[in-house]
Amino acid sequence: xxxxxxxxxxxxxxxxxxxxxxxxxxxxxxxxxxxxxxxxxxxxxxxxxxxxxxxxxxxxxxxxxxxxxxxxxxxxxxxxxxxxxxxxxxxxxxxxxxxxxxxxxxxxxxxxxxxxxxxxxxxxxxxxxxxxxxxxxxxxxxxxxxxxxxxxxxxxxxxxxxxxxxxxxxxxxxxxxxxxxxxxxxxxxxxxxxxxxxxxxxxxxxxxxxxxxxxxxxxxxxxxxxxxxxxxxxxxxxxxxxxxxxxxxxxxxxxxxxxxxxxxxxxxxxxxxxxxxxxxxxxxxxxxxxxxxxxxxxxxxxx
Amino acid sequence: xxxxxxxxxxxxxxxxxxxxxxxxxxxxxxxxxxxxxxxxxxxxxxxxxxxxxxxxxxxxxxxxxxxxxxxxxxxxxxxxxxxxxxxxxxxxxxxxxxxxxxxxxxxxxxxxxxxxxxxxxxxxxxxxxxxxxxxxxxxxxxxxxxxxxxxxxxxxxxxxxxxxxxxxxxxxxxxxxxxxxxxxxxxxxxxxxxxxxxxxxxxxxxxxxxxxxxxxxxxxxxxxxxxxxxxxxxxxxxxxxxxxxxxxxxxxxxxxxxxxxxxxxxxxxxxxxxxxxxxxxxxxxxxxxxxxxxxxxxxxxxxxxxxxxxxxxxxxxxxxxx
Numbered sequence: 001x002x003x004x005x006x007x008x009x010x011x012x013x014x015x016x017x018x019x020x021x022x023x024x025x026x027x028x029x030x031x032x033x034x035x036x037x038x039x040x041x042x043x044x045x046x047x048x049x050x051x052x053x054x055x056x057x058x059x060x061x062x063x064x065x066x067x068x069x070x071x072x073x074x075x076x077x078x079x080x081x082x083x084x085x086x087x088x089x090x091x092x093x094x095x096x097x098x099x100x101x102x103x104x105x106x107x108x109x110x111x112x113x114x115x116x117x118x119x120x121x122x123x124x125x126x127x128x129x130x131x132x133x134x135x136x137x138x139x140x141x142x143x144x145x146x147x148x149x150x151x152x153x154x155x156x157x158x159x160x161x162x163x164x165x166x167x168x169x170x171x172x173x174x175x176x177x178x179x180x181x182x183x184x185x186x187x188x189x190x191x192x193x194x195x196x197x198x199x200x201x202x203x204x205x206x207x208x209x210x211x212x213x214x215x216x217x218x219x220x221x222x223x224x225x226x227x228x229x230x231x232x233x234x235x236x237x238x239x240x241x242x243x244x245x246x247x248x249x250x251x252x253x254x255x256x257x258x259x260x261x262x263x264x265x266x267x268x269x270x271x272x273x274x275x276x277x278x279x280x281x282x283x284x285x286x287x288x289x290x291x292x293x294x295x296x297x298x299x300x301x302x303x
Numbered sequence: 304x305x306x307x308x309x310x311x312x313x314x315x316x317x318x319x320x321x322x323x324x325x326x327x328x329x330x331x332x333x334x335x336x337x338x339x340x341x342x343x344x345x346x347x348x349x350x351x352x353x354x355x356x357x358x359x360x361x362x363x364x365x366x367x368x369x370x371x372x373x374x375x376x377x378x379x380x381x382x383x384x385x386x387x388x389x390x391x392x393x394x395x396x397x398x399x400x401x402x403x404x405x406x407x408x409x410x411x412x413x414x415x416x417x418x419x420x421x422x423x424x425x426x427x428x429x430x431x432x433x434x435x436x437x438x439x440x441x442x443x444x445x446x447x448x449x450x451x452x453x454x455x456x457x458x459x460x461x462x463x464x465x466x467x468x469x470x471x472x473x474x475x476x477x478x479x480x481x482x483x484x485x486x487x488x489x490x491x492x493x494x495x496x497x498x499x500x501x502x503x504x505x506x507x508x509x510x511x512x513x514x515x516x517x518x519x520x521x522x523x524x525x526x527x528x529x530x531x532x533x534x535x536x537x538x539x540x541x542x543x544x545x546x547x548x549x550x551x552x553x554x555x556x557x558x559x560x561x562x563x564x565x566x567x568x569x570x571x572x573x574x575x576x577x578x579x580x581x582x583x584x585x586x587x588x589x590x591x592x593x594x595x596x597x598x599x600x601x602x603x604x605x606x607x608x609x610x611x612x613x614x615x616x617x618x619x620x621x622x623x624x625x
Contacts, residue, residue, distance in 0.1 A: 030410055041398070
């Protein structure tokens with residue numbers, strides 16, 4: 001230490017170093033560290049996640065109010081089809097059409113550049129020089145983004161379905177509406193997984209976040225729009241399962257009684273929706289794992 | 304110093320790795336130990352492939368063990384005990400240096416509190432105390448190199464792989480980095496494998512050297528052994544550089560040496576390069592000096608610089624190649 005109190009630039013100082021002798025986290029749980037990191041970085045700044053979470057909250061409240069006001073009103077369109085369903089019931093699956101937009105925005109701001117940013121910053125060398133397998137990396141990223149998507153796609157609908165239980169007039173209705181809560185959670189979970197895996201897989205295709213975000217947005221509007229148009233023009237509703245929001249909506253409406261608020265031919269069946277979502281999830285995971293595995297092998301420099 | 308650092312840190316038994324028709328490692332066998340080991344070789348020599356194999360990142364033929372652990376079966380245990388400082392910038396966007404090092408510690412199995420404490424300590428050690436709360440992506444090259452060193456240290460490794468740690472640094476920053484590296488074995492008890500193209504760095508801080516060329520290990524030994532590529536005992540070296548002061552004619556000393564069977568090459572103004580005859584001891588030089596009335600002011604074995612030694616090892620191989 002110099003007289004002025006400034007340390008020489010090359011001074012070595014280690015705060016009384018002692019070797020760590022405690023236990024280490026099991027290797028099989030390291031992916032959870034990546035989940036926590038994804039959540040922590042996603043939570044930073046207003047525009048990435050917080051503002052959209054407020055949007056989810058406002059949407060939930062915004063749908064909850066008409067649910068309460070219209071709780072005794074029957075959904076007239078369905079009445080014509082011989083179904084007796086109140087607005088309070090119908091608004092839960094309808095709410096997915098709002099929440100899928102929030103999920104799309106979150107996927108764009110958080111997920112669609114996630115792996116590309118790691119590729120650009122050569123972060124794979126950081127990860128894979130440690131006891132981290134490609135499967136840990138994939139599980140960590142998918143887990144973290146899925147948790148974010150659960151806030152967007154499951155939290156609101158599940159709260160609304162619980163609110164619907166609270167609006168019940170008798171025990172029988174409570175039992176009937178209570179059965180809808182796990183169904184809503186299942187739709188939210190599958191939707192969240194699909195909205196996490198697809199943009200993550202696309203984000204692994206190039207080391208430039210702008211490119212991968214563009215790919216995701218292009219896929220969402222162009223490919224999804226094409227699938228929707230084809231399903232409508234060819235009268236083949238199952239093709240609509242290739243459109244991510246339609247697959248979520250189809251599953252949601254199917255699990256709530258197999259109807260659609262504006263014509264059954266626009267939405268795919270429960271089976272087609274389930275297969276569509278599962279296909280997206282499985283193909284996305286395989287693509288992501290393949291890309292990460294390749295990058296792991298190649299990512300340690302040449303020479 | 305850890306126990307492992309005292310013995311063989313790395314054991315290689317006919318390790319081979321090919322990428323298509325290219326033999327990145329062509330049957331490497333060695334038992335490598337030491338405090339600071341320089342890993343040298345021209346581009347494409349197989350250094351990075353060797354590091355990948357040692358970290359268990361790429362499958363290979365033959366057996367390799369690091370700290371006594373098999374790279375084929377125990378690569379994750381190896382990576383828990385080994386630190387790696389990559390050549391390229393390698394960070395996570397949006398993270399500060401503290402967050403990056405804490406994350407690195409947690410990924411290596413440390414509990415969060417311990418990882419955070421050690422992240423601060425490692426960054427402090429690397430001289431980043433004031434800047435550790437800034438995002439790494441905004442750092443200068445020198446600071447990024449320091450963060451890379453800190454993240455490699457945070458989980459308490461017994462062995463550190465440093466890939467070109469002084470790349471892109473100005474002379475002062477390079478000195479500081481080398482000072483940190485050379486201090487690590489004593490302060491932190493870890494051995495170091497330093498992969499670099501900068502021979503002066505190796506000369507300055509390494510005690511052992513591995514030279515690779517064309518996927519083969521061409522040399523492993525101390526720096527002194529590399530310079531002569533033979534025994535270290537100076538008394539056995541046959542060539543000496545002698546500085547003299549003469550009262551009379553300068554050629555008299557050279558003539559006396561030649562008469563004694565030496566071959567002499569003058570290096571003006573007052574130096575001679577003398578090759579002793581087979582089996583002769585350096586005492587012959589003093590006898591010849593007394594005979595010629597010369598005073599020997601300075602005498603040292605004529606050794607190659609590390610650059611010359613490196614080129615000799617690598618160049619000999621190239622000449623031998625068809």
